Amino acid sequence: xxxxxxxxxxxDVAGQDWDELVKTVSESAEERLVVNMGPQHPxxxxxxxxxxxxxxxxxxxxxxxxxxxxxxxxxNMEYRTWTQGVTFVTRMDYLAPIFNETAYCMxxxxxxxxxxxxxxxxxxxxxxxxxxxxISSHLVAIATFGLELGATTPMLFGFRERxxxxxxxxxxxxxxxxxxxxxxxxxxxxxxxxxVDKIGEFLKIMPGRIKEMRKLLDANPVYTxxxxxxxxxxxxxCMALGITGPMLRAAGLPWDLRKSQPYCGYETYEFEVATQNxxxxxxxxxxxxxxxxxxxxxxxxxxxxxxxxxxxGPVMIEDKKIGWPSQLALGPDGLGxxxxxxxxxxxxSMEALIHHFKLVTEGxxxxxxxxxxxxxxxxxxxxxxxxSDGGTRPYRVHFRDPSFTNLQAVPATCEGGMVxxxxxxxxxxDPVMGGVDR
Amino acid sequence: MTTENLPGLPEEPVARRGMFGVKDTGDTSGYNRLxxxxxxxxxxxxxxxxxxxxxxxxxxxxxxxxxERVVVDRGEITFHVRRERLPEVMKxxxxxPALRFELSLGVSGVHYPEETGAELRAVYHLCSITxxxxxxxxxSCPDADPHIPSTVQVxxxxxxxxxxxxxxxxxxxxxxxxxxxxxxxxDWEGHxxxxxxxxxxxxxxxxxxxxPAPDRRRSYS
Numbered sequence: 001x002x003x004x005x006x007x008x009x010x011x012d013v014a015g016q017d018w019d020e021l022v023k024t025v026s027e028s029a030e031e032r033l034v035v036n037m038g039p040q041h042p043x044x045x046x047x048x049x050x051x052x053x054x055x056x057x058x059x060x061x062x063x064x065x066x067x068x069x070x071x072x073x074x075x076n077m078e079y080r081t082w083t084q085g086v087t088f089v090t091r092m093d094y095l096a097p098i099f100n101e102t103a104y105c106m107x108x109x110x111x112x113x114x115x116x117x118x119x120x121x122x123x124x125x126x127x128x129x130x131x132x133x134x135i136s137s138h139l140v141a142i143a144t145f146g147l148e149l150g151a152t153t154p155m156l157f158g159f160r161e162r163x164x165x166x167x168x169x170x171x172x173x174x175x176x177x178x179x180x181x182x183x184x185x186x187x188x189x190x191x192x193x194x195x196v197d198k199i200g201e202f203l204k205i206m207p208g209r210i211k212e213m214r215k216l217l218d219a220n221p222v223y224t225x226x227x228x229x230x231x232x233x234x235x236x237x238c239m240a241l242g243i244t245g246p247m248l249r250a251a252g253l254p255w256d257l258r259k260s261q262p263y264c265g266y267e268t269y270e271f272e273v274a275t276q277n278x279x280x281x282x283x284x285x286x287x288x289x290x291x292x293x294x295x296x297x298x299x300x301x302x303x304x305x306x307x308x309x310x311x312x313g314p315v316m317i318e319d320k321k322i323g324w325p326s327q328l329a330l331g332p333d334g335l336g337x338x339x340x341x342x343x344x345x346x347x348x349s350m351e352a353l354i355h356h357f358k359l360v361t362e363g364x365x366x367x368x369x370x371x372x373x374x375x376x377x378x379x380x381x382x383x384x385x386x387x388s389d390g391g392t393r394p395y396r397v398h399f400r401d402p403s404f405t406n407l408q409a410v411p412a413t414c415e416g417g418m419v420x421x422x423x424x425x426x427x428x429x430d431p432v433m434g435g436v437d438r
Numbered sequence: 439m440t441t442e443n444l445p446g447l448p449e450e451p452v453a454r455r456g457m458f459g460v461k462d463t464g465d466t467s468g469y470n471r472l473x474x475x476x477x478x479x480x481x482x483x484x485x486x487x488x489x490x491x492x493x494x495x496x497x498x499x500x501x502x503x504x505x506e507r508v509v510v511d512r513g514e515i516t517f518h519v520r521r522e523r524l525p526e527v528m529k530x531x532x533x534x535p536a537l538r539f540e541l542s543l544g545v546s547g548v549h550y551p552e553e554t555g556a557e558l559r560a561v562y563h564l565c566s567i568t569x570x571x572x573x574x575x576x577x578s579c580p581d582a583d584p585h586i587p588s589t590v591q592v593x594x595x596x597x598x599x600x601x602x603x604x605x606x607x608x609x610x611x612x613x614x615x616x617x618x619x620x621x622x623x624x625d626w627e628g629h630x631x632x633x634x635x636x637x638x639x640x641x642x643x644x645x646x647x648x649x650p651a652p653d654r655r656r657s658y659s
Contacts, residue, residue: 070621072637075630079637110512239540239567242595253567260570368478369511372563372574374543385546385561390478396631398546400563405544408598437621 031055039068046433059422062414064407069437077397081363082108085394087180092399093435094177095140098133099377101182102126106263106373107386108184111366114317121313122186123265128302129181131295136165137378138288141430148423149226154216161209164202171195185323186316196307203300210292227282231413231425234279242405245380250276250283257376269298281428322364325356363392379403379430401435481507489571490515496536501527516574521586524577528592531564539564544599547607549632557581558609588613606631
């Protein structure tokens with residue numbers, strides 16, 4: 001099937017008619033070819049559309065089209081309370097939900113002026129869950145990366161290991177993903193019984209599994225030939241395009257907000273910032289692998305604190321005007337009720353009932369102003385610009401999602417390269433379209 | 439079942455009033471805009487504290503007329519800059535050795551319909567890796583003339599961010615290489631993040647169904 005229009009000949013593939021297509025294209029003298037990749041393509045990480053202009057096998061122009069997953073999360077949040085906002089932001093970058101929640105809650109806490117009053121145990125729990133999420137997010141990045149380059153074993157291994165992390169998250173928060181665990185003032189629920197042992201077990205298994213993955217990929221000749229010196233982007237390019245995260249660190253700059261502008265008590269944990277100076281896809285892969293190993297160290301330290309000095313501490317701010325009134329218990333069937341709290345509000349205190357009702361339905365008010373809070377997400381700096389007009393709902397919340405900004409590097413990394421390298425370039429950016437489009 | 443068994447229709451419709459003497463919607467979900475009656479900070483005076491004084495010292499001599507006001511609030515400094523001078527100020531912020539804000543974290547739009555003459559705002563968050571500092575630059579423009587000079591020349595990362603702000607707020611960034619919609623479809627009407635744009639209530643393509651805006655969905659009486 002083909003039609004002639006002003007743009008030139010258009011080849012339309014409806015599936016199964018490849019022979020016909022190859023025949024008509026080979027008959028044409030035209031070398032320049034514009035190819036639509038996506039928005040439904042297995043190697044574009046969700047609904048990313050790439051418009052590639054090809055000259056033979058070389059990409060002369062790469063244009064990115066986004067917006068296919070825009071769901072208006074930022075707009076929706078303006079119609080819900082500050083606490084309900086957590087449930088929205090967690091769905092943005094769905095591979096790293098805890099980071100969205102933490103950035104948002106840090107912004108709200110900054111507006112409320114309660115940053116210093118967040119209990120240490122809550123901060124340690126945030127660090128613990130964030131680092132576990134970083135591991136699971138990087139595992140997906142490397143797993144899909146392997147698959148897109150034709151290696152299925154890293155994919156199977158990566159998803160198998162990620163499932164362990166998701167099981168832990170389910171055990172701690174009640175949900176595998178989109179858990180709305182971090183809340184303004186602390187976290188929603190304390191560690192359930194047995195969580196420390198389970199995480200301890202994970203810490204014993206995981207280093208071996210990372211080594212396994214490294215054995216598969218680190219020196220694999222097929223893998224290195226597809227990744228070394230591919231999608232080169234140096235430090236100047238990164239700075240100009242606002243690239244952060246593993247891409248920036250693979251360009252040699254040890255810029256990690258956990259070290260440079262610590263939050264949630266990261267200054268008290270011992271870990272290294274992984275860097276490479278190759279500026280290529282392989283370097284980004286190595287940075288991600290090293291970050292997983294560092295994350296395990298942080299998880300171990302956080303776990304020691306949670307089972308040691310911070311044991312039994314509160315996980316929500318003491319301020320009764322902000323902290324969620326009930327301490328929900330995590331049952332075998334998920335996040336459940338709080339029997340003591342229900343007995344208190346239904347049986348003994350009318351005031352407590354009113355307070356609970358007002359705080360849950362109406363929410364707390366946040367003094368007018370604006371704040372910006374940022375965390376180092378697996379993909380780079382995730383910032384939340386939170387504006388309040390003094391009401392019980394956000395006036396405006398804007399997320400500076402690293403995937404959105406990093407995707408701007410597609411033309412810089414792909415143009416002039418081969419078509420096949422577009423796949424590894426996009427995979428090394430590791431965009432999550434939920435975060436890009438919000 | 440015969441019709442005799444059913445309760446008869448009342449002769450007049452039952453007049454339902456809100457419970458507990460509620461006169462208005464009776465909505466307790468926070469939609470009726472409960473607010474803290476404390477106005478936001480509009481400007482701050484010296485000393486600003488922290489590293490803010492050093493930043494202001496490096497910026498103000500050259501751009502005293504470009505900076506409308508400075509706000510230091512919740513440990514963050516905001517420079518409100520006149521829109522005509524924005525590219526110069528940004529360039530100075532990026533290049534001056536005492537400032538060196540190499541990394542921009544993009545543009546965020548805010549719509550304040552009540553603030554006549556400065557309804558639309560573009561907010562820029564800058565980060566200096568050299569000095570490990572952060573500042574915020576805020577630019578306003580009236581709704582009637584929604585133009586702000588583009589800063590893509592200074593920070594190429596603003597390319598998509600300005601497109602996003604244009605898409606959602608209708609701020610036109612003059613000098614942007616290709617200012618088109620980025621998230622919404624190209625033929626979309628209106629700018630969804632503006633306060634006068636409803637949430638929902640837009641006819642969706644599915645069989646002409648229409649979803650009411652959430653603040654119109656509930657009725658208690």
